[in-house]
Amino acid sequence: MIRVAAVGDLHLADDGAARWREALAPVSDDADLLLVAGDLTRLGTLDEARAVAHALAPVSIPVFAVLGNHDYHAGDEGAVRAVLADRGVRVLEGEGEVIDVHSTRVGVAGSKGFGGGFANACGSDFGEPEMKAFIRHTQALAERFGAALRALEADRRIALLHYAPIATTLHGERLEIYPFLGSYLLAEAVDGAGADLVVHGHAHAGREKGVTPGGVRVRNVAQPVIRSAYRVYCLNGGDGIDCAPEPSGA
Amino acid sequence: MPDRQSVEPDYLVRRVADELARAEGELGIVVEVVHGVVYLTGVVPTDERRRRVEDVARRICPDLAVQNEIAVLPPTPAGDPESLP
Numbered sequence: 001m002i003r004v005a006a007v008g009d010l011h012l013a014d015d016g017a018a019r020w021r022e023a024l025a026p027v028s029d030d031a032d033l034l035l036v037a038g039d040l041t042r043l044g045t046l047d048e049a050r051a052v053a054h055a056l057a058p059v060s061i062p063v064f065a066v067l068g069n070h071d072y073h074a075g076d077e078g079a080v081r082a083v084l085a086d087r088g089v090r091v092l093e094g095e096g097e098v099i100d101v102h103s104t105r106v107g108v109a110g111s112k113g114f115g116g117g118f119a120n121a122c123g124s125d126f127g128e129p130e131m132k133a134f135i136r137h138t139q140a141l142a143e144r145f146g147a148a149l150r151a152l153e154a155d156r157r158i159a160l161l162h163y164a165p166i167a168t169t170l171h172g173e174r175l176e177i178y179p180f181l182g183s184y185l186l187a188e189a190v191d192g193a194g195a196d197l198v199v200h201g202h203a204h205a206g207r208e209k210g211v212t213p214g215g216v217r218v219r220n221v222a223q224p225v226i227r228s229a230y231r232v233y234c235l236n237g238g239d240g241i242d243c244a245p246e247p248s249g250a
Numbered sequence: 251m252p253d254r255q256s257v258e259p260d261y262l263v264r265r266v267a268d269e270l271a272r273a274e275g276e277l278g279i280v281v282e283v284v285h286g287v288v289y290l291t292g293v294v295p296t297d298e299r300r301r302r303v304e305d306v307a308r309r310i311c312p313d314l315a316v317q318n319e320i321a322v323l324p325p326t327p328a329g330d331p332e333s334l335p
Contacts, residue, residue, distance in 0.1 A: 005328070229326065236333060
């Protein structure tokens with residue numbers, strides 16, 4: 001059994017760092033690894049990245065993250081990534097990494113992802129250069145993300161995104177903004193490579209649970225959705241140890 | 251150029267929302283202008299964030315009343331884990 005803790009959209013700045021540090025403190029007992037699904041910061045500044053590092057300081061389990069759109073806003077995403085890496089956070093963009101958890105190889109591949117929309121309501125690689133650039137950015141990220149996921153030599157594979165791969169976990173958001181919240185290309189990449197779980201953020205008014213067209217479970221862990229400091233998902237394996245089932249109606 | 255009082259409420263809403271996004275990184279706040287009052291709703295994690303959102307609305311709409319109905323919702327402890335195959 002692998003216990004995966006996940007949260008996205010912390011939007012941390014100085015004013016929330018102490019509270020987040022306290023809220024994340026139990027995660028090392030609750031889980032085997034922590035995934036952070038983007039938007040760690042509010043405006044993507046170095047000070048905010050340092051606040052994130054401060055909040056994560058007590059976490060002793062491996063931490064994987066992708067950046068989100070907020071982490072790009074100040075134009076310092078490279079420095080933000082470096083501050084997080086100094087703290088030991090594995091920041092993934094079209095990359096993957098495998099760790100050993102209780103003799104199980106757990107692979108995580110990640111990307112920020114991007115928008116474009118979903119079936120029958122998505123942008124196309126057509127028209128003005130700006131529109132083509134928008135869609136081609138998503139295509140390029142999805143391609144690298146899928147390749148990273150396929151390359152994982154692992155017993156369990158987890159996909160980590162900021163933008164949403166499916167529309168189901170966006171329900172609650174205004175329909176008009178779906179193309180800015182995710183892209184079907186990300187789900188296609190997951191289904192092409194295969195995975196046990198997809199985690200994303202970005203959709204604050206969406207809902208937690210969905211599934212890709214290929215049957216991979218998707219969880220929207222944007223903090224305003226899950227409300228808690230993190231959610232724990234147990235990937236049950238062949239060790240005979242299962243998580244306690246959720247109470248009915250949960 | 252029209253003065254602020256003659257700006258249509260829909261455009262004022264966009265001005266406040268755009269400034270909230272650009273300067274504060276707040277993209278989830280709902281802004282409405284009804285009968286000369288700016289209503290702010292949504293959720294933020296701290297009192298400081300709530301105050302800063304209100305400050306932006308007051309700066310963009312100095313001639314209107316601002317009703318700040320934003321909830322402060324800090325992260326809560328994690329609940330029961332979900333079991334997956």
